[in-house]
Amino acid sequence: MGDFFSNLSLGFGVALTLQNLGLAFLGCLVGTLIGVLPGVGPIATIAMLLPITFGLDPTGALIMLAGIYYGAQYGGSTTAILVNIPGEATSVVTALDGHQMARQGRAGVALGIAAIGSFFAGTVATLVIAALGAPLTKLALIFGPTEYFSLMVMGLVFAVVLARGSILKAIAMILVGVLLSTVGTDLETGEERMTFGLPFLADGIDFAVLAMGIFGIAEIMRNLDHTETRDVVRQAIGRLLPNRDDFKQSYKPVLRGTFIGAILGILPGNGAVLGPFASYTLEKKIAKDPRRFGRGAIEGVAGPESANNAGAQTSFIPLLTLGIPPNAVMALMVGAMTIHGIIPGPQVMTKNPTLFWGMIASMWVGNLMLLVINLPLVGMWVRLLKVPYRLLFPAILMFCCIGIYSINSLPTDVMFIAFFGLVGYMLIKFGFEPAPMLLGFVLGRLMEENLRRALIISRGSLETFIERPVSAGLLAVAAILLVIALLPSIRKGRDEVFTE
Amino acid sequence: MKKVVLALAAVAGLAATGAKAQGYPTRPITMIVPFAAGGPTDVVARIVTDNMSRTLGQQIVIENVAGAGGTTGITRAAQSQPDGYTIMMGHMGTHGAAPALYPNLKYDPTKDFAPIGLAAGTPIVIVAKKDFPANDLKGFLDYLSKNADKVNMAHAGVGSVSHSTGIFFNSVVKAKPTMVAYRGTGPALNDLMANTVDFMTDQIVNVAPQIQGGNIKAFAIATPERSPVLPNVPTTKEAGLQGYEVSAWNAVFAPKGTPADVVKKLSDALMKSLDDENTKKRLLELGGVIPSNAERTPEALQKLVESEVARWTPVLKAAGATAE
Numbered sequence: 001m002g003d004f005f006s007n008l009s010l011g012f013g014v015a016l017t018l019q020n021l022g023l024a025f026l027g028c029l030v031g032t033l034i035g036v037l038p039g040v041g042p043i044a045t046i047a048m049l050l051p052i053t054f055g056l057d058p059t060g061a062l063i064m065l066a067g068i069y070y071g072a073q074y075g076g077s078t079t080a081i082l083v084n085i086p087g088e089a090t091s092v093v094t095a096l097d098g099h100q101m102a103r104q105g106r107a108g109v110a111l112g113i114a115a116i117g118s119f120f121a122g123t124v125a126t127l128v129i130a131a132l133g134a135p136l137t138k139l140a141l142i143f144g145p146t147e148y149f150s151l152m153v154m155g156l157v158f159a160v161v162l163a164r165g166s167i168l169k170a171i172a173m174i175l176v177g178v179l180l181s182t183v184g185t186d187l188e189t190g191e192e193r194m195t196f197g198l199p200f201l202a203d204g205i206d207f208a209v210l211a212m213g214i215f216g217i218a219e220i221m222r223n224l225d226h227t228e229t230r231d232v233v234r235q236a237i238g239r240l241l242p243n244r245d246d247f248k249q250s251y252k253p254v255l256r257g258t259f260i261g262a263i264l265g266i267l268p269g270n271g272a273v274l275g276p277f278a279s280y281t282l283e284k285k286i287a288k289d290p291r292r293f294g295r296g297a298i299e300g301v302a303g304p305e306s307a308n309n310a311g312a313q314t315s316f317i318p319l320l321t322l323g324i325p326p327n328a329v330m331a332l333m334v335g336a337m338t339i340h341g342i343i344p345g346p347q348v349m350t351k352n353p354t355l356f357w358g359m360i361a362s363m364w365v366g367n368l369m370l371l372v373i374n375l376p377l378v379g380m381w382v383r384l385l386k387v388p389y390r391l392l393f394p395a396i397l398m399f400c401c402i403g404i405y406s407i408n409s410l411p412t413d414v415m416f417i418a419f420f421g422l423v424g425y426m427l428i429k430f431g432f433e434p435a436p437m438l439l440g441f442v443l444g445r446l447m448e449e450n451l452r453r454a455l456i457i458s459r460g461s462l463e464t465f466i467e468r469p470v471s472a473g474l475l476a477v478a479a480i481l482l483v484i485a486l487l488p489s490i491r492k493g494r495d496e497v498f499t500e
Numbered sequence: 501m502k503k504v505v506l507a508l509a510a511v512a513g514l515a516a517t518g519a520k521a522q523g524y525p526t527r528p529i530t531m532i533v534p535f536a537a538g539g540p541t542d543v544v545a546r547i548v549t550d551n552m553s554r555t556l557g558q559q560i561v562i563e564n565v566a567g568a569g570g571t572t573g574i575t576r577a578a579q580s581q582p583d584g585y586t587i588m589m590g591h592m593g594t595h596g597a598a599p600a601l602y603p604n605l606k607y608d609p610t611k612d613f614a615p616i617g618l619a620a621g622t623p624i625v626i627v628a629k630k631d632f633p634a635n636d637l638k639g640f641l642d643y644l645s646k647n648a649d650k651v652n653m654a655h656a657g658v659g660s661v662s663h664s665t666g667i668f669f670n671s672v673v674k675a676k677p678t679m680v681a682y683r684g685t686g687p688a689l690n691d692l693m694a695n696t697v698d699f700m701t702d703q704i705v706n707v708a709p710q711i712q713g714g715n716i717k718a719f720a721i722a723t724p725e726r727s728p729v730l731p732n733v734p735t736t737k738e739a740g741l742q743g744y745e746v747s748a749w750n751a752v753f754a755p756k757g758t759p760a761d762v763v764k765k766l767s768d769a770l771m772k773s774l775d776d777e778n779t780k781k782r783l784l785e786l787g788g789v790i791p792s793n794a795e796r797t798p799e800a801l802q803k804l805v806e807s808e809v810a811r812w813t814p815v816l817k818a819a820g821a822t823a824e
Contacts, residue, residue, distance in 0.1 A: 047537035047564060054550060141694035185568070187681045190601070190658030203567045322693070323709050325686050328536065335538025338705070339546055341785050345709020409565045410572075449683065456680050457652055457696065 007357050008130055014358030015365050020063050023056070024362050027064035028369045031071015032377075035078070038085045038216050038396060039403020039417075041208060042072040046332050048406075050339065058340035059355045063362040065336055066316070069329050070122065070363070073312045074370045077114045077305055078381055081107060085216040085396060090308050092211055092438055093276035097293060097300030104296050107382050108240035113250050113298060114305040115374040116242070121258040121306035122367030125313030128262055129320070130360050134349070136314075137321040139266050145453035146464050150474035151267075152447035155274055156440070157478045160486075167486075170436045173427075177440025178447075180205055187449055188456070200412040207273075209404055209413050210441060213420025214427070214434045216400050220393050221425040240379055246298055253283050253303035261307030265314030265326075272311030272327060276304035277439050285484075313363055320356060322346055524584055524762050525558040531752075532580075532588040534573025536566045540622060540705050540786075544750045545589040547782045548619045551773035556765070560587075569659030570594040571602055578607040582755040584762035587616065592748045596808030597664040600816035609809055614763050615801035616752035617770045621789035623723040624665045624746045625733065627707050627716045628699035629692050637719040637739035640699075644675045653677040654688040654697040661748040662688065662702040664812065665722075667819045669701050672744045692716055703748045704729060704787035722746045729787040747789065751801050763798060771796050 014020060030049075034040045046065050053061035076088030081098035094114065101110040128136070143151070160170055183194045184204025195201035242250070260282065261275035283303045284293045293300050318324045323344035325331040337344045342352055349356045384392075404413045427434055458464035466472045531549055535541045542564060549560040565573035570593050577588035593601075595609040607613075626637065634640040644651055653670070655663040662685065670676065680697050682688035685706045691697045693715045704721070708729050711718045720739040721727055736744045752770055754763060773779050774790055783790055794800060 043537070047562075050537070050546065051550075051562075140690060144691060144694055144696040185658065187657055187683060188679075199568070199572070203572075318690075322690075322715075324690050324693075325538075331536065331684070331686065332538035335543050335546075338543045338786060339782070341782060343705070343709050343785065346713030346715060347709060408567065409563055410567075449681075453680055453682075456678060459678075 004131055007353075008361065010353060011130075011357030011359075011361030012365075014059060014354050015063070015361035020060050020358070020362060021365065023060045023064040024067050024366045025369055027067020028071040028074075028366050028373060031068040031073075032075040032078075032370065032373055034068070035072035035075020035087050036381075037399045037403060038079050038087050039208070039212050039400040040406060041088060041403060042069045042329050043332060044403070044406035045072075046329065046336070050332075050336055053336065054339070058337065058342050058352075059358045061340055062333065062336060062355065062359055063366075065333060066359060066363065067366045067369075069333075070309065070312050070366060071370060073309050074115065074118055074374055077118075077301075077308075078111060078374075078377075081110045081114065081301070082381055082385060083392070083396065084219045085400075086211060090273060090276060090312075091305075092215060092435060093280045093304040094301055094308075095215065096280070096435060097295070097297050100294065100296035101298065101301065102385070106296065106298075107385065108378050109242045109246055109298070110301050111378045111381060112241045112375065113246060113302050115371055115378070117250065117254045117257065117302045117306040118309035119367050119371040120254055121261060121308075121310035122313055122370075123364060124258050125262050125265070125310040126360060126364040126367070128314060129317055129363070130357075133317050133321050133360075136266055136317055139263075140318045140322065140324070140326070142470060143267050144468075145450040145457065146468050146471045147474065148267075148450040149447060149454055150465060150471040150478070152443045152450065154474050154478040154481070155278070155443045156447070157481045160436075160482070169432050173432055173434070173437040174440035177437035177442075178444035180210065180437075181441045181444030182448065188452055200410060204445070205416070205441075206407065206413060207438075207442065208407055209416045210420055211438055212400055212404055213417040214424035214438065216396070217417050217421025218424025218428060218434070220397060221421060222428055223389060224393065240382065241375075242298075249298050250302035253279070253299040254306045256282060257303035257306035258310045261310030262314045264307075265311030266317050267326065272308075272315045273442055275307035275311035279303040279307035309367075316359075316363070319344060320348060320359070323348065524765060525556050527585065528559045528561050529556070529584070530563050530586050531560050532573045532577040532586065533562055533564050534566065534570035534577075534588065534590070534594055535564065537562075537564045540703055540748070541570075541589055541591050541750055543705070543786065544620050544622070544783070544788065547779055548752075548770065548773050551776045551779050552766075552769040555769040555772050569598065569601065571598050571605060571607075574598075575606045577753075578612050578755050580755055582614070582757035582759075584754060584758050584766065587752055587754045587766065589619070589750055590753050591661075591750045592746075592808065593659060593661055593664060595751070595753070595805050597659070597812040597816060599809055600813040601659050601664075609805050610802075612756050613753040613805075614756055614758040615798040615805065616754055616763060616766045617796045617798060618749060618751045618791040618801050618804065619770065619774070620783050620786075621723075621747040621749045621791065622703045622705055623721050623727055623787065623789060624661075624701050624748060625704050625707050625711070625721050625730070626669065626699065626701050626719045626736075627692070627711065628719060629695045629697065630715060630717055631695050632698060632717065634719075635717070637734070637736070637741060640719050641673055641675075641741070644673065644677065648676055649678075651675075651677040651699070652680050652697045654680050654682060654692055654700040656685045656688050656702070657681055657683055660685075662700055664816065665701045665746050665748070668746060668812075668815050669744060671815050671819065673741070689716075708787050723789065727787050727789075728784065749804070751804070753801075767796075767798055 034045045045068055072088055076091035077094045079085050079087035080091040080095035081102050084095050084099035086092045086095050098110045185192055185202050257279040260279050264275045265272040283299045284290050315326050318326045319330045325334050334344050401414050404417050424434055533542050533545045545562055553560045565576055574594045580586040598605055634643045653666055655666045710716045718733045720736045721733050722736050722745050
């Protein structure tokens with residue numbers, strides 16, 4: 001325990017120097033802005049700003065770059081809530097209830113609870129990293145292909161529950177998502193699948209491209225075909241900050257979301273992206289009245305936002321303690337560290353204690369700054385809703401295109417968001433939910449690759465999934481969840497048959 | 501935003517400069533790195549161009565165009581205007597293994613480029629999980645020949661350095677371990693550290709920290725000399741394995757048709773960068789090998805590419821490895 005405090009005080013000693021405070025602030029500010037802009041993501045921004053950090057000392061540079069990353073997680077929810085376009089791919093879930101709240105004149109409350117929930121989650125996650133970072137590393141190592149596959153099965157069952165309307169439509173959408181994820185080069189054999197010989201499909205469909213098209217572009221089209229809904233948003237703005245009742249409804253989802261997000265964030269292979277989905281599903285499942293979800297339930301914003309931010313923080317654990325990046329942003333951080341002469345690995349903690357603890361302390365400082373930056377901005381963002389849509393949508397559209405192009409510098413990606421935008425618009429018109437499809441897309445690839453990997457390693461024996469305890473446990477949970485989820489809807493289905 | 505400004509500048513510049521290379525460079529140069537930002541090739545590119553930019557008096561801007569084992573970015577760079585304002589960082593995969601892996605490749609590494617020079621060599625290390633029942637290369641090869649059906653070899657996906665060098669390793673030692681593919685080096689190393697897979701061959705920069713930290717063990721380094729980063733790891737030759745010397749080299753190329761004086765300017769700037777103490781220090785920290793003066797010339801690079809294509813094509817074709 002003494003160690004813990006001396007380490008933290010060392011960290012704060014580093015993080016609270018004037019230079020590092022300034023860099024953290026700059027990072028958070030830039031992060032918030034790119035988070036708000038749809039499409040422009042932290043990966044492109046960090047890659048672009050990397051050369052600027054050459055002149056800085058490594059700790060300061062990494063503090064700034066990390067600030068961009070979690071700043072973007074904060075900012076991403078703003079666009080999701082206000083205009084129903086996820087600023088970041090991870091804020092897809094926030095859009096579901098967040099935008100509904102905005103339409104009911106509760107945009108300020110939604111933004112406020114998102115910021116406060118994120119701050120709480122960030123604080124807890126920082127403490128978790130500081131106190132349990134090293135032991136939690138083992139969790140990343142326990143999760144081999146077998147466990148990962150079982151976790152994905154559980155995730156798919158979650159996805160079924162995520163759906164708002166018909167369960168049949170939800171399953172269909174999940175399967176479409178899974179199918180989309182199989183487009184591209186087969187990982188094991190190098191064979192191209194479902195690419196029609198088109199070179200730009202060889203690496204599969206990018207998650208950001210799909211999300212931006214299905215949610216962003218489709219939403220703009222939907223708004224343009226009926227004008228009256230936007231006016232509702234414009235007229236009623238309501239309170240700017242959450243009140244006591246809102247907090248009472250939200251504090252438990254925030255706690256649960258933080259826990260779920262923190263655990264999933266540690267997993268290799270971008271487990272953090274599952275956090276918001278998992279949290280939303282859980283909240284919906286245990287809510288007294290699940291029908292409120294998708295119609296502006298504050299729990300549906302508080303939980304996923306906390307999970308999102310907690311996961312963003314804890315995904316630093318494998319990077320800092322092992323030097324293994326769990327997702328693309330962290331891989332970029334590895335590059336940033338190597339360029340600054342620090343090769344990430346298990347020795348960073350002992351060889352560069354000021355960097356290690358300084359970064360951890362700066363995460364909390366950064367979260368506090370984000371709260372300070374974001375709460376006063378709530379009023380400004382809400383006023384943004386008064387901007388006529390005919391002026392707003394070309395700007396959004398332009399930023400979507402620039403952002404998507406900046407990810408891979410591929411013109412085809414820009415055309416793809418237009419294509420998926422059309423698809424998304426059609427889905428909305430036919431009453432299909434795009435969210436389960438996106439989850440199916442995320443899970444599909446992980447599921448297929450880990451299934452094949454696990455079977456290759458076990459030489460084709462399926463028993464490996466029940467022989468390993470963690471995997472067996474996850475599968476059991478999935479089975480139980482599926483039964484709980486299906487029973488009422490089957491019964492309801494029958495009732496409906498009778499009433500008709 | 502920066503990119504948009506650059507794009508506009510490029511369009512404006514194109515009209516003004518024409519084919520003449522006098523006063524080159526008069527505007528920023530784009531270097532296409534065909535891999536994601538943060539990876540080993542990207543890091544080498546950023547370290548080397550930092551000093552080159554100062555010599556040339558114009559910023560070299562890195563543009564990451566990832567995809568299809570680096571061939572997407574190289575294809576685009578090969579087809580760009582040969583005016584010296586678009587150059588690229590190629591490597592062992594894009595300019596050695598690619599013709600065998602991608603039958604529909606849109607460029608010929610030996611013909612479609614104006615080589616600038618070799619930037620750095622990154623040695624390949626043979627590593628295994630820490631519980632592996634062997635402690636040196638001899639014991640490992642012994643185990644491999646006796647338990648061929650039990651051993652799993654990890655790699656970072658078809659077309660990656662660890663995949664090509666792994667196939668090469670198997671052909672040299674005549675082993676047939678089961679290949680397990682991962683999406684990138686990170687997850688592969690993760691499972692190697694968790695004892696889920698048995699061994700792999702990968703670039704020193706990726707594996708050195710884990711070897712130093714005792715999370716995995718190293719059997720040999722595939723270079724003629726030991727690396728100062730891993731002084732205790734023997735070379736393959738020292739450990740008794742002949743014919744497995746391989747490096748994931750990184751080299752700067754320009755599109756074919758780039759004026760000779762521009763190539764000379766770039767090549768001189770690269771050489772100067774490699775002599776810079778700061779560049780050297782940073783490359784060495786990564787476990788990189790700085791090429792000798794003779795290896796840095798455009799002519800030497802052309803020879804290297806030809807010999808690499810000749811080396812990789814039969815090995816990969818025999819293994820039936822293809823990415824299409």
